[in-house]
Amino acid sequence: MNIDLNPVFGITGKKMDIDYTIKAEDVDEYPRVSDVKVFGSVQNKTDIVTLTITCSYELTCLCDRCAEEITRHIDQKIEHELIKNLEDEQDISYIEVPDGNLDLDELIREDIILNLPYLFLCKEDCKGLCVQCGANLNDGECKCKSPTDPRLSALLDLLD
Ligand SMILES: [Zn+2]
Ligand SMILES: [Zn+2]
Known part of the structure; x- marks a missing residue:
């Protein structure tokens, strides 16, 4: 989903609710991710717009030791600070949205992939x-x- 943040950037204190679902096929093929329910808001706090959302989804993958299929429910909290003009290019903690338009699906997709565990185990003491x-x-x-x-x-x- 593309969000036009311009109305939020304009007014300090302005808040916009986010509540939608990203279709599974738009997330990733492996590990399999179900539809992602996205719930939260963007809020203007003195010219920095803060995105605070929770993404809920099921993650299905194979155990790295025994190859059993496992499905986990994940509630992933995501927070980003969005800014229109990034002056100090060293500061990568902000996300720049020059025209006020944010491709939220793409941002979430990247965050989900970054959050994937290094090792998938069906249980901690899987004997393999x-x-x-x-x-x-x-x-x-x-x-x-x-x-x-x-x-x-x-x-x-x-x-x-
Ligand atoms: Zn296992
Ligand atoms: Zn044997």
């Missing part, structure tokens, strides 16, 4: 797959014998 037979070890031990340290077998022999 057996390297020999490929069995999912979360479902229980597989038939493969775990390689035993020869020194340990010698010790076990002694105990017998």
